Amino acid sequence: MTVTALALATAVAACGGTTVKVGAGSAVKGQPERGGTVTVAEVSGASPNDIFPLTPATNENGYNIDLTEGEWPNLVYIGDGANSVVNPKESLYSSLTWSDNDSVITIVLKSWKWSDGTPITSRDFTFVYNLLKANYNDWISYLPGLFPADVTKVETPDTHTVVIHLNRSYNPDFYVDDVLYYVPLMPQHAWDKTSLTGAVGNYDQTKSGATAVWNFLQKQGADMATFATNPLWKVVDGPWKVSEFQSDGYYAQVPNTSYSGSAKPTLSKVISTPFTTDAAEMDTLRSGTTLTVAPLPLNDVGQIGELKSEGYSVASVPTPGVAEIVPNLWNAKAGPLLKQLYIRQALEYQINRQQIVTDVFHGYADPGNGAVPTTYGQQFASPLEKSGGPYPYSPSKAEALLKAHGWKVTPNGTDICQQPGAGASDCGAGVTAGEKLQFQLLYASGSADYDQMNAAIQTSEAQAGIHITLKAEPFNTLVATTSTCNAQSHPASTCNNWQLQQFGYQPYSVDPNGSGIFNTDAVDNYGGYSSPQMDQLVNETEYGSDSSAFFAYEDYAAQQLPWLWLPNQDTVFVYKSNLAGFTPASPFDFTLNPEVWYYVKPAS
Amino acid sequence: MTWYLIRRAGQSIAVLIGVMILTFLLLHLEPGSVARSVLGLKATPARVAIFDSLYGLNKPLYQQFDIYIKQIFQGNLGVSYQLQQPVSSLIAQRLPRDAILLGLSTLLALVIGVPTGIYQAARHNRLADDLLAGTWFTLYSAPDFMEALLLIALLCVQFHVFPPAFPGSVNSVGGLFADWPALVLPVTVLSVNSVAGFSQYVRSTALQTLAEDYIRVVRAKGLPERLVLTRHVLRNSLLPVITILGLSLPDIVAGAVIAESVFNFPGMGLLFWQSALAHDFPVMLGGTLVIGAATVLGNLAADVAYGVLDPRIRYAGA
Numbered sequence: 001m002t003v004t005a006l007a008l009a010t011a012v013a014a015c016g017g018t019t020v021k022v023g024a025g026s027a028v029k030g031q032p033e034r035g036g037t038v039t040v041a042e043v044s045g046a047s048p049n050d051i052f053p054l055t056p057a058t059n060e061n062g063y064n065i066d067l068t069e070g071e072w073p074n075l076v077y078i079g080d081g082a083n084s085v086v087n088p089k090e091s092l093y094s095s096l097t098w099s100d101n102d103s104v105i106t107i108v109l110k111s112w113k114w115s116d117g118t119p120i121t122s123r124d125f126t127f128v129y130n131l132l133k134a135n136y137n138d139w140i141s142y143l144p145g146l147f148p149a150d151v152t153k154v155e156t157p158d159t160h161t162v163v164i165h166l167n168r169s170y171n172p173d174f175y176v177d178d179v180l181y182y183v184p185l186m187p188q189h190a191w192d193k194t195s196l197t198g199a200v201g202n203y204d205q206t207k208s209g210a211t212a213v214w215n216f217l218q219k220q221g222a223d224m225a226t227f228a229t230n231p232l233w234k235v236v237d238g239p240w241k242v243s244e245f246q247s248d249g250y251y252a253q254v255p256n257t258s259y260s261g262s263a264k265p266t267l268s269k270v271i272s273t274p275f276t277t278d279a280a281e282m283d284t285l286r287s288g289t290t291l292t293v294a295p296l297p298l299n300d301v302g303q304i305g306e307l308k309s310e311g312y313s314v315a316s317v318p319t320p321g322v323a324e325i326v327p328n329l330w331n332a333k334a335g336p337l338l339k340q341l342y343i344r345q346a347l348e349y350q351i352n353r354q355q356i357v358t359d360v361f362h363g364y365a366d367p368g369n370g371a372v373p374t375t376y377g378q379q380f381a382s383p384l385e386k387s388g389g390p391y392p393y394s395p396s397k398a399e400a401l402l403k404a405h406g407w408k409v410t411p412n413g414t415d416i417c418q419q420p421g422a423g424a425s426d427c428g429a430g431v432t433a434g435e436k437l438q439f440q441l442l443y444a445s446g447s448a449d450y451d452q453m454n455a456a457i458q459t460s461e462a463q464a465g466i467h468i469t470l471k472a473e474p475f476n477t478l479v480a481t482t483s484t485c486n487a488q489s490h491p492a493s494t495c496n497n498w499q500l501q502q503f504g505y506q507p508y509s510v511d512p513n514g515s516g517i518f519n520t521d522a523v524d525n526y527g528g529y530s531s532p533q534m535d536q537l538v539n540e541t542e543y544g545s546d547s548s549a550f551f552a553y554e555d556y557a558a559q560q561l562p563w564l565w566l567p568n569q570d571t572v573f574v575y576k577s578n579l580a581g582f583t584p585a586s587p588f589d590f591t592l593n594p595e596v597w598y599y600v601k602p603a604s
Numbered sequence: 605m606t607w608y609l610i611r612r613a614g615q616s617i618a619v620l621i622g623v624m625i626l627t628f629l630l631l632h633l634e635p636g637s638v639a640r641s642v643l644g645l646k647a648t649p650a651r652v653a654i655f656d657s658l659y660g661l662n663k664p665l666y667q668q669f670d671i672y673i674k675q676i677f678q679g680n681l682g683v684s685y686q687l688q689q690p691v692s693s694l695i696a697q698r699l700p701r702d703a704i705l706l707g708l709s710t711l712l713a714l715v716i717g718v719p720t721g722i723y724q725a726a727r728h729n730r731l732a733d734d735l736l737a738g739t740w741f742t743l744y745s746a747p748d749f750m751e752a753l754l755l756i757a758l759l760c761v762q763f764h765v766f767p768p769a770f771p772g773s774v775n776s777v778g779g780l781f782a783d784w785p786a787l788v789l790p791v792t793v794l795s796v797n798s799v800a801g802f803s804q805y806v807r808s809t810a811l812q813t814l815a816e817d818y819i820r821v822v823r824a825k826g827l828p829e830r831l832v833l834t835r836h837v838l839r840n841s842l843l844p845v846i847t848i849l850g851l852s853l854p855d856i857v858a859g860a861v862i863a864e865s866v867f868n869f870p871g872m873g874l875l876f877w878q879s880a881l882a883h884d885f886p887v888m889l890g891g892t893l894v895i896g897a898a899t900v901l902g903n904l905a906a907d908v909a910y911g912v913l914d915p916r917i918r919y920a921g922a
Contacts, residue, residue, distance in 0.1 A: 042772075045878070049687055049688045049689065050688065057643075057650070057651040057654050057655075058643070058651065058654055058655045058658055059688055060642060060643045060644045061688070137650045137651070137654065138654055140651075144648060144650075222688055224689060246773070246775045247689060247693070247697060247775075248697060248772070248775055248870050249772070250772040250773050250775065271773075272772075273771065273772030273773065274772045274868075274870070275769070275772070275868050276864055276865050276868050276869065276870050276874055277865040277866070277868070279753075279865065279866060280768070280769045280865065280866060280867065280868035281769075281868075283756050283760060283761065283768035283769060283866075284767075284768055284769045284868070286761045286768075287756075287760040287761050287764060287767065287768045288764065289767065289768075446881075474881045475881070476641040476642070476881055476882045476883050477641065477881075477883070479640060479641055479644055480637050480638070480640045480641035480883065484637060484640055523648050
């Protein structure tokens with residue numbers, strides 16, 4: 001099976017005898033210019049600190065990809081304009097086919113070259129594979145049980161063909177979108193060594209050798225002082241090279257003039273400059289300085305008009321992931337209540353998601369209709385989710401559900417169970433007579449948006465007599481407290497100290513299935529949800545070939561509420577109005593593709 | 605004096621060791637897993653095990669402390685869990701910048717505050733004294749973040765006189781001075797509160813000094829008032845300033861979180877604040893050690909300065 005995707009639409013504009021090829025649909029009009037510097041603001045904590053493209057497992061800095069993706073792009077390129085789809089034109093392979101009941105992948109690499117002129121070959125893939133096979137537990141992108149642990153054999157019948165034999169059949173879309181998407185190519189001819197001065201060999205072909213190379217490259221990759229000077233990092237296959245790097249996060253990239261891909265950079269330099277706080281970034285934008293691109297804090301959306309008068313345009317991009325409140329189904333006090341589906345349904349009915357989108361996120365958010373976002377990756381959104389999800393805001397339905405299960409509902413008070421028992425019209429197993437319907441919601445502090453959203457939830461739940469108390473903790477404290485919990489660790493005492501938690505959002509890969517989240521043995525199943533039917537549905541999205549399996553999983557998850565669904569805020573950017581190619585953009589390639597950006601002279 | 609200094613140095617070392625032990629224990633009493641906190645939501649048991657092994661967190665507490673102490677005596681403050689850089693490098697990047705920023709603001713405050721305090725004492729209970737005191741107290745009572753934001757709104761956004769933030773490319777002391785316009789506002793904001801403190805301390809001491817018999821004597825001898833103030837009153841009025849300066853040294857080392865946040869100045873204050881939120885123990889321990897050292901050094905320097913300024917002061921055993 002060949003992975004297909006929409007072809008990249010390109011616009012070709014004449015520019016003094018040169019041709020500028022850019023991403024589709026740029027709204028900026030004018031005469032394209034070659035050259036120029038773009039300065040991108042880095043929000044607080046968004047500075048990369050590792051340049052080795054196979055980031056170690058102990059480094060959780062998600063911004064390293066901003067640095068590495070432009071130098072060593074992954075095998076699979078996701079993003080075609082605003083569409084979150086595989087883009088074969090920008091990917092490193094010319095064909096990717098599945099065979100043997102979707103257990104064998106044959107990849108034919110494009111005839112590209114490294115920046116030093118050496119051809120990219122299948123040996124570069126086996127180099128990556130060998131390093132990972134020996135060290136995958138120390139790779140941040142390793143998904144338990146998947147690549148390379150699930151590979152039984154890799155063959156290279158010629159210099160551009162790689163055949164990967166897997167230990168079972170997979171859903172090809174899942175495997176390409178969520179697994180191969182994280183695998184880059186690396187220059188074996190330059191990096192297969194164990195010291196800077198040592199000779200290049202075939203060290204990766206033994207386990208000990210691969211570990212020695214891995215350790216060497218990891219150590220070099222963490223040495224921020226040499227990111228721009230280390231000869232290792234000068235050999236790239238992406239459109240950019242690092243030309244300056246400071247350990248506080250300031251860095252500059254210049255075009256790789258030998259880049260083999262079609263979207264060759266037009267700009268002469270891209271600078272990323274760090275800011276300590278959102279306020280400092282906003283002051284800089286408002287004072288009309290040289291920032292070209294900057295993420296806009298949602299609290300400052302009200303200043304868009306002023307920024308437009310300073311020459312900026314605005315773009316928003318959905319955040320890949322799902323925002324949620326996680327119910328702890330095993331908490332000794334709240335667990336028996338939260339295990340009742342009707343109570344989770346009542347909680348969800350009382351969340352006015354549309355109001356949160358409008359009033360808290362100023363319209364820049366996915367509505368959170370279920371487990372799958374509806375504002376990007378339209379191919380994954382089921383009709384049920386597109387129509388608003390199974391639980392649109394409805395206080396009357398929430399109240400009816402509670403009354404039908406034996407609760408005395410006291411709006412703006414606290415509901416009390418009047419009819420204990422496990423029958424269809426009772427409060428449910430484990431819920432005692434006189435028990436109050438009240439929970440504590442633990443959430444990540446430091447975000448005014450989350451403060452507002454949770455206050456709104458607290459108020460609306462109170463209208464149905466569901467009493468929520470709010471407790472904010474720093475994100476890292478919250479994570480340290482709650483992320484040790486999964487279906488296996490419950491009901492251990494360490495998982496008993498929270499009832500509901502809201503930490504932000506659960507990031508998704510391109511294919512937003514519930515693997516690793518809602519299945520019983522999932523690492524991220526913090527609330528301890530367990531359902532054989534959910535396990536089966538998740539497995540079918542991962543291993544099956546039935547294209548309807550995804551919607552079946554999605555609708556079941558939306559209805560069963562392993563988590564309570566919330567709106568997920570977008571990322572809003574401002575960019576200089578004379579910068580073209582910035583939009584449209586997919587959530588998966590947004591700030592990573594300045595190769596399609598270019599300046600225009602205003603049309604006279 | 606020498607014996608006194610040796611004794612104080614010994615005390616300082618004991619204090620530092622005490623600070624290290626206490627901080628180490630307190631930090632490790634925090635609830636929750638450090639590895640989970642740092643690695644975040646995607647931490648698998650394998651990753652947690654690698655993390656704990658890498659940083660020795662799987663060892664008993666006493667062994668971790670033993671390793672920590674040995675590292676310190678080798679000049680190694682460990683590696684930041686969050687930033688993945690040596691703590692000594694992080695401190696070395698930020699400390700000189702903070703020393704410049706806070707040193708300049710302290711210097712500016714001294715230059716304005718000390719003469720003003722003397723002037724106010726000389727004009728005691730007159731209009732000038734009242735006006736200056738009112739001005740300083742008004743500025744002192746205004747929060748520094750509000751002063752910073754007002755100055756930015758006026759001088760950066762409205763009139764574009766100064767840049768509102770330090771350029772991200774500045775990473776050296778030389779770079780700070782090359783971009784001197786970016787220093788003007790943070791130095792001004794940080795010095796405002798200190799001016800009030802210095803001037804009022806100096807004013808108060810100068811008033812006491814002016815009432816001393818020896819001042820009456822020199823005045824009776826016909827010494828011009830200018831020389832009375834500069835030769836006799838000023839020197840004696842500096843003693844409380846020395847105390848404040850000595851206590852300011854740890855503040856300079858600890859940075860200024862608000863100014864650093866508002867003016868995009870990545871200094872020690874923000875480093876420690878963010879490391880505290882992120883459970884980044886090596887940075888917190890390194891920071892505590894440096895601030896502790898600055899505290900004992902500041903006090904020691906103040907004691908020595910007392911003796912230099914006032915030869916009547918002699919320490920026991922000196």
